[in-house]
Amino acid sequence: GAVVSQHPSRVICKSGTSVKIECRSLDFQATTMFWYRQFPKKSLMLMATSNEGSKATYEQGVEKDKFLINHASLTLSTLTVTSAHPEDSSFYICSATPTDSTSTDTQYFGPGTRLTVL
Amino acid sequence: RKEVEQDPGPFNVPEGATVAFNCTYSNSASQSFFWYRQDCRKEPKLLMSVYSSGNEDGRFTAQLNRASQYISLLIRDSKLSDSATYLCVVNTGRRALTFGSGTRLQVQP
Secondary structure, X not given: OOOEEEEOOEEEEOOOOOEEEEEEEOOOOOOEEEEEEEOOOOOEEEEEEEEOOOOOEEOOOOOOOOEEEEEEXXXXXXXXXXXXXXXXXXXXXXXXXXXXXXXXXXXXXXXXXXXXEO | OOOEEEOOOOEEEEOOOOEEXXXXXXXXXXXXEEEEEEOOOOOXXXXXXXXXXXXXXXXXXXXXXXXXXXXXXXXXXXXXXXXXXXXXXXXXXXXXXXXXXXXXXXEEO
């Protein structure tokens, strides 16, 4: 089956530092990847849609200068949380839709990255 | 109003019980519907798609009522391993999925 990996799985950092999270589709190409954030006991909330070779589309209320997304290849999207603060502590999950899929119903999720900002 | 609403639970049921979850969605243009399962601190995993005709997969039965914008999931003969959070998920056609906040199920021995 299709596999999506995320790295790191867990990161603890000091306030003010930047953290990069990688999302990779291991055995398929993905023109589109999605980044979600989940706070404890809350729903997954879409942050942005990452498109290979073009700018990401951010959801309302998500600061594009704070959450930098780069999708430079068909198998890799990165999310960089810049100048992280404790309120950015959350579970970040990516998903990918295979390029040859006719529907975005097919999404494969990464295992998530748990970010803790001290 | 939330796009996808679920009762957060928790539902505490004994092994072998039948339990039903409900979900409502607000966007009448929604096209596809799913139930996902999420274990603690893990990513969501697709449990089943939901169709108007209803569909069944072993002990799990899902139903969609488009007129009422309502989705249900029935679990029969609950197992301890069914303990998890069940997420109602809708594809509104925007490409990304819209998740409900989940219903927590705890199956007790």
